[in-house]
Amino acid sequence: MFIPFIKYSLSLGLWLGLTTTPTDWIPQRQPATNPASAFADTLNRPEENRFTKTILSNDLNEPMELAVAPDGRVFFVERAGKFYLYDPVSKKTRLLYDFPAKAIDKYLNGLLGMTIDPNFNQNHYLYFFYTVQDKEQTKQRIARFIMNDDNTLDVASEKAIIEFPIDLEVSAHTGGSMAWDAHGNLFISTGDNTVPFESSGHAPIDERSGRLTFDAQRSAGNPNDLRGKILRIHVEPDGSYTIPEGNLFPKGTAGTRPEIYVMGCRNPYRISVDPTTSILYWGEIGPDAGTDGKQGPRGYDEFNQAKKAGNYGWPYFVGDSKPYHQYDFATKAVGPLFDVDAPVNNSPNNTGIKNLPPAQKPMIWYPYNKSEEFPELGVGGRCAMGGPVYHYDANLQSTTKLPAYYDKAVFVYDWMRNWVYALRLDEQQNCQSMEPFMPKTGDFRRPVDMEIGPDGSVYMLEYGSVYGIDNEDARLVRIDFNGGNRAPVANAIATDTIGLAPLTVAFTGDKSQDFDKGDKLTYAWRFDGNTATSTEANPTHTFRKNGIYKATLTVTDQHGKSSTDAVTIKVGNTAPQVSIQTGQNRTFFSPKSTPFAYTVQVSDKEDKPIDKKNVKVVLNYIPKVNPEPQMGHQQLTSTFSLGKNLIAGSDCKACHQLAAKSVGPAFTEVANRYRDDKTATAKLANKIIIGGGGVWGEHAMSAHPQLSREEATEMVKYILSVGNEPVENRLPQQGNVTLNQHVGKEQLGRYVLTASYTDKGSLVPPTGKPKTQLALTKTDLLVLRPTKVLGSEADVLHNVTRQEKRLGSIHNQSYFVLKNIDLKGIDQLTYLYSSKDKNATIEVHTDSPTGPVISTLAYTATGEWKNYKEISTPIQNPGGQHDLYFVFVKPETPNRDLFSLEYIVFGNQNVTSSAKTPATGK
Template structure:
């Protein structure tokens, strides 16, 4: 399959990386250095006119699909299952379970399928699957006939072409098929080579006894069908002939005439333009994150073949960047391979030595940002070649893709979850590209994309995580709405929980319509009945129950949309509060105790059982110096690393607790629990890639990430091996604090109190009685008094510089939120300022709020010279957002200050 992009990634191709692709980068209009902007970008359809519908859900490793002329959608799963989606019945049916050799270790199986161009007459389907035959494993392309009831005629199987594979490799399988306008069948095959011992560069290890480590035996071998795109013409009897124009004329010694394109690593998805018969494919590239002594870093490619050719692997990558000849035994570096006259001198080459000149990729991109194609972003790579669209005004389907996308080539990336439309000029050369549905697509690892006979897009989504039965693996359809759009209904209410009689004020005024000028009408259903047509009605629920309130918004043309709100009547939420006579934001380095009390009130529970009040104190060490994000995150982690991982595609190969293609994060944490060098070692490994710890699979390089970012990611991962014990404490008391004593002040104490009430018997609509129990919690987070600049919650005209703040000018400010100043009498700043003295005012709750502290500081003479200066602060009651505003009215007033930290000093500390 497509060998990992984080090499962990499968062998299904090239999966994974750790950096996220932003909507901003996806929206950027991409042009290569020679590209022109599209002429009609002003007429680009609004994204909200595209609708994505799920046709079939809960799939397991879906691979390839084909749409019949009558609208039936056939598709396959790797494990062997073959399905049809019936658009009339709107149902998916299993047609056959192929005895394909598809086990986790080998990652082969039922890899692809296609529909005969004359399907309406001959009812033929073609399948690409792995078979075991007398101790030999082979890839087979076979033809079957489909019966009138969509069932597969098993007896009709006709093997068209077969070729052996080295099953112990289990990587780089190809498996895609497509047809040209002349009825020729194209078949993609991978290089079937172990990529893991070449440092992410060219696998050309030709030492004795190591054939599976040498792609010269396959992709670089003109006499082998692996690492190729084949082109054959299937005859009526199931035999095949060779079309004119393939790479090697039939009868040429040391070659196979079926080869149309050679020099492929893993051409996992291919397509053919039905108008030009030009071939397109995504090439999943090698894994090196940086250029090395063996040659260039890894690049994925989108390729175009107007005619037969050699596309260079394993000697070249991208735009013909050459690798060095390399002796794996002596580690000696030789000369660069010549793209004009490549030679295959491997002892495992069974074909001719002198190869056709190498062809450049059309589009190429590495893990980090591409200089030529910057909008493709950064991160893991897994390029897939999609279809070319030709707008046909005679197609009656009103939801077909618009004429705007006429002649656009669609390409997509499994790892980065995007689809791009590529424009070609009149000579069919690359011109430009733009993202397709960048903000609303919500693509879940697209693995095959086709444009049906109806002009709509059909997409198989593999799902979030490689190698498991994903809940979000599915068949979807994308339709275009060229006319009236349905409004968007948004129902809201302030009070959704309470006791009967419960009077609730509902609001529907956030509902809207994308078509300006549409007149909207509203219908609210309460207790199953239409009750109000007001925009913002009020309704009283007289009986206990759980009610679904439905708002329907309709425009004047009848298009409508609904939103549902759940109202729970029969109970009220408990009140839980933590109080302390100490400061509720900070703990001092010398502090050894915390006095606290938890109060719980509930209108229905007259007596609160202390055993049901859960109070827990945890200490989280080594918290990242970053803004605190709110109580919902504080009880689990403060880690910046968690945020970085959440914004990446790590979960394609890793889960927190369950094993995927890579180890779980918890397993990693346990393995390195006692390794004092783990943070530095693993942070570096994320950047440069590597493997061999868990098995032969490797993790891809991530050169786009900084050392600081990967360090924070590793800190979070390692923290999962030390999950805090549920340290329950009494509802009130004076607890000893000792975890921070003698340690660097980087941790947090988290005191959590929660209570779940006894519930209330209610009668939900149309259902039997149920218990409605409600929970509430409160959290108290104590941080060290020394707050580093990078921990600021909000910055205005200020820049982060590691743990410091800089680029501070007149009018700049930063904010620390929810600060309790009880017992705080002084602020000490550690700062530097080259040559401009100024003033810092601390305002409460806004940049112009009450001034509670002022510091007039003097320059330190150099940005690298830091000093400490203190000033008093007024201890106002309660928690407040503190705005630190920089004031220098006379010019020059730029680049005033660099802040390392502020210490909130207590009165007791001053004595």
Template sequence: MTTWLYPIGFLFLTLLGLQTPATDRTHPSPATGRFVADTANRPDENRFTKTVLFNDLNEPMELAVAPDGRVFFVERAGKFYMYDPAKKKTLLLHDFPVKAVEKYLNGLLGMTIDPDFARHPYLYFFYTTQDAGLTKQRIARFTMAKDNTLDLTSEKVVIDFPIDLEVSAHTGGSMAWDAHRNLFISTGDNTVPFESQGFAPIDAQPGRLVYDAQRSAGNPNDLRGKILRINVDLDGNYTVPPGNLFPKGTPMTRPEIYVMGCRNPYRISVDTATSIVYWGEIGPDSGVDGPQGPRGYDEFNQAKKAGNYGWPYFVGDSKPYHQYDFATKTVAALFDPAAPVNESPNNTGAHTLPPVNKPMVWYPYGKSDEFPQLGVGGRCAMGGPTYHFNPALKSATKLPAYYDKALFVYDWMRNWVMAIRLDDQQNYQSMEAFMPKTGDFRRPVDMEIGPEGSIYMLEYGSVYGIDNDDARLVRVDFNPGNRAPIAKIMANDTIGLAPLTVAFGNGSYDYDKADQLRYSWQFENEKTGTVAATPTHTFRKNGIYKVRLSATDPAGRQDVDTLTIRVGNTLPQVAIATTDNKTFFFPDQKTLAYNVAVADKEDKTIDKKRVNVALNYIPKVADNNPQIGHQQFSASYNLGKSLIAGSDCKACHQVAAKSVGPAFTEISKKYRDDKTATAKLANKIITGGNGVWGEHAMSAHPQLSRDETTEMVKYIMSLGNEPTAAKLPQSGNVDLTAHQGTDQNGRYILTASYTDGGGAIKPLTTTETFMLRPTRIAAIEATDLHNMERQGRRLGGAHDQSYFALKGIDLTGISGVTYRYGAKDQGATIEIRTGSPTGKVISTVPYTTTGDWRTFANVRAAIQPTTGKQDLYFVFLKPEDPKANLVSLESITFEK
């Protein structure tokens, strides 16, 4: 994850009626009394409900939930909000005039409330300000008035600390309390990371102050790159409690430091039961190990006591960097985690540092060997709260005992939330995803447990640095008892002419299977609904109707589904026909003969102006995507586009608008005349980089292959001058030469649509798509595999009677196929059968050994003349040795 990201989140749920409690799925340990999670019986995910409380936010940062349920939260630009649960409304309480310049990524970064807020309604804000011409970070206290207004005259400055505004990356900004009125404050290292190639920013050359994190995170006499711990009294003054890293009076140190050696501890939490501090550490950007040291890692850290966590000399599980001379590019010895020394001339503090503590969890851009469940991609670790189950708390929505003592952590880039389990000594034990299927987290940036035991979350929104439509405050509630049913209308006929009789199906269900559902249907705004499970209704007048089905369980919980029925028009009929092959284009094929037939019951004459026909050529589709294959294909499909949509690129880039990174269209324009751009940019996506578009670094993506990043770049480069397909006549011969001279692994998409005149209601459109693919089909695109498997880019593990299928293949004009295969020591026979594995045989060919699975040969097989589309089953035969491993099949090529 790049070094400047920071987000936040929040969540609300309508209170659920508490029904008969579900069986407790935890049990207390006899030795400790701790609730021990039974992971085999974790609560069903459908027992959690996520509700959006407020969705009109811009860069939300941090939140706090009051004992009475009010939720306070802030935006980076200065806005301070309160969500009122009684009125279910969000109020803007104040707009702070903070220093929130976009370039510098500062502003109103965090907030918290007094730990005894019910008696002392104090709020604490972390913001950037200018005082006597100096820019600084400030923690200030304000009083909340009884009328839900902020008393601006009550401001009390608690603590200030410096900031180099020309950098301002790595701000920290989070605050949390322990049970002893100790306030913990996270601060970033405030260092330019981009000219150290994603490694340690320890450039100590003259004039390079802001490129040296040794002046901040590695400096015991500086409050940046730290987690501070101070005790704040009721007057807003602070003292330093005992137990911090440097006792008061230690020369060349600051006593407020509890944790040092942090890069950007953006979100922290404190378990008030243990006073243990947790935080997510956003790590550096290198995707690979290099001469300067290890690749970048994000971390989830735990401080049971004060300590040094290593940055900028160590990363991940205390992997050391090399001492490095940025002037001469000379690599020296590794730093010693047992006895680190800060010899930078920019260090104003003690040179000998405390030994380094290892993180609890660490993970790179690629797959983590230690924590594979964390996935791959961009990184932005955030530390969340520890949940304590209270059996005496009367709440219908509190998290279950299953999550007792679970530490919730989350990743802004990867959009997941994890529950970390600790043992009785508070050491890492395991982790599991929280709401992995239904959470739909939109870059969570802060997370708290409310007084009723629900989760509140701020979600930053999809794209960094802009006003996202999905930036919001949310709440997650748990339902321990009866769940509402799910209503679902089913119908085959939803469009037609009056009188239109529709037989409705009912797909409603209930998670609590003992429930018997009651139904009520409303078809035309009837006052009394039909109670049959699957009724039939006749709509006698033209119009657009919203059919409504309510499903109610015996406890009265209800769900509603609606379906639109359109009466007074029918869909037009569009069909694309050709006398050529309907599956393949051939290497030497130059044209396609086609005809588009259109019919419509209501339009006496087809308006040719409403018939749209267009041909597009998609240059390359990956062999290794069986979901797209030769059978399923969208007219808008583009491999590079799909890879980008599935990656973290969209967090920092938009197609046409600038975000923290440049728009894809601008990248395309910049490199359109650079013949080396594709290879250069494809490599940059893998390794990461910076400096071309400004100071922000791009994440490395080592989990992507060169082929994948090449396709992503090809898509980006196409956006600068994306061609529009010309409109074609309804019939004729269309040019098919775009594939010639290319890799011939693209697709032609012929699209035809017609919009009718509307009939008695509104116009309706029908679109048909006709796709042609190359004659070579990668074996892994096959379906219906029996007794064989996909092995990377090939099919293998076949034995006698193993088979696979290619469905919907037009054999018109096809005379044979060529198999590309490897066979180590066994020859066999391949049959092609139509319709099923026991259908008519239309091709048979024996093949011989190649001597090795990686040595490939071609064998051609004739096909009996066959017309029309067929489901083809390829059957392997070796009856004399049925257990033999027969083939590594790479491709099947159909021949004219």
């Protein structure tokens, strides 16, 4: 991905989990090769439920950067020019000033950053990074202002500290972040201000005449230009600045700028400086190539560390200093690789010295696809941001500060992937490990800035779900740590939440949790619009009138901390009953084209007779589902389009909406443009995978090499269908349908037969509101899967490892489970397996690992893990649907690493299996 002002490309994202994928056929996961990919020792890691995320200010519009004053006031800015103050005393946010910043969407600049002076308590200085237009020249300005005692900004106090011109035609890659070191030096990040197009996502080093803005050698690679850099200056009291010792080029060196601390940056969008060591950290947002090409390597984002001044390589190197080729954009001739130890800038657009410092390597680098070195960072769009270094202060009187566990951790985050990681350093400040921060409960919404406050809490600006609009979930949040007593978690449960008056409901409250063992809990229930109460944990209450009610439960511990939950009770109707009946197998469909007979039975206590117009029966085919683990019924109910499902679970919504324009076109616009283009599906699927631009204006779409051709094709099919969805093909309540959509395709799909009925309802008066129609819908679902089941589709694993499509690391008493299996018409199992040197037995039990045995297979070793073999064995049908437990038995030692399972075929001895494949093991 990316946000255009950050990365200048778009994204169609990913719907893939962080799965364990083997590097070859060996059925054990191979260890990571990079030490930083190992997780830190987590023995003392604080429980995630000790962190609380609180929204301080909501419904912002493109928030950019924040700063927290020593007294807890939070200052932050929006790109359009607004400067805000959050007051922790009044808990309110107010606008302080609207900067006349040039923030037109096309140019992607504006009010980009802010910081607070280290001596703010004495001088009240604030610094802002914003875009100004002076006569006919557009510039980036870093200016200082004074904050008045009455919480107003002294606009007349502005002093322009440093300015530099930008090329407005592109003005992408802005940088805009600021930070301070322990010596009072100000660091300023700037982007390369270069058009990334027509470089195929590689190095933009186009030296042709008239192509100035397509050449990053004029900016990031130019020692005499302030763009594509991280500057370091010392601001003096009068608003001038001096140059600290140790910058990259000594003052007075011809063809250089002394302000430069780091050069060779593409877009160092967020930076931070360790307040103790003065070491600089930043996230580098990299180019868009999804694969290596003739011009050089694919794109990588980076997390960088500079212990001293240096050249970090762009546009000649990317990732861990992987070199690009010299390239003639006129002739398309590929030249030699740039020399990482002695890069030379021979561009006619370079105004500085030609011989550049050697390129430095980043701490961490990762592409769109899975990183070999850092696989835990995932796959998909990229947008690396450098966050703060935390230093634990035992003397700080704060009940919310991060614990000592995170002492000296460097926090980094990714705008696109919505995660935060804590990096661990050794005594030499080298990165040794990483671990996710609040991976389950963080609910990060495109984090765009992150700071540690004076109270030791985390303050974060979240940009919101979609680029370029006023997101409802754009917000300022604070993350607090609770090292003491935690509030209980109320859990209100009710049976019979729907029925006719008088309706007696049994409520359960004692399933509420308290993470602090031994706390005594008290319960307070309220019913009937709070006219009835109970202090029992599990009370009953009778609702005597029709209506819609909310029963609330408040649970309080002996320390006075509490939480509330609620459950809705609907009185005045009963739900209909819907069931799909069939005399055929309810789990599997035949590999061949076959008819399926069904009957939908509907009953309702109030509806006499059943209104057949409200009975809805639909059959859908999903050509492929995520094989790890088996997709559940709820997921299948939510969508019957693989493409829609892929998009819904991806980062696409960051740049695209269904019908409204964001930075990228609305899906309805795409559908309208390509509706009559018969080549559109293949063309657009390819574009999603390899990236590209130029059709919808200035913004490019990033590559997605992690997507398969089939996945990209299904996404395109859904996009092209938007706004022109076909009329739903409803089926009769009883009939036969032919299952043939899977024929000739890889059998990873599912048939989903859905039956639903919405009753006539009744008018009920909700408490204090006008009457409403209480109509109820009931749905039944029948999911038919292929008879060939991949090992990775197992629903439950016990002492077994999932490895892409197969299962491995199987030992004595290991087992896996396939749930809700109907064996009607099935009397044989066929396994494709390998076993290096151990014979053992597989027992199939029903409903538990010690349940009745319905199949036994004594298998023999295949000699090598890569040698796969098919073997069949009988299975008995116990009737009905059961969970099948596949238990591996070998009591005598050695009895570890017994088996690697590729797939199982559920078949009939009288029918030849069509699932057999060459036993290559690949």
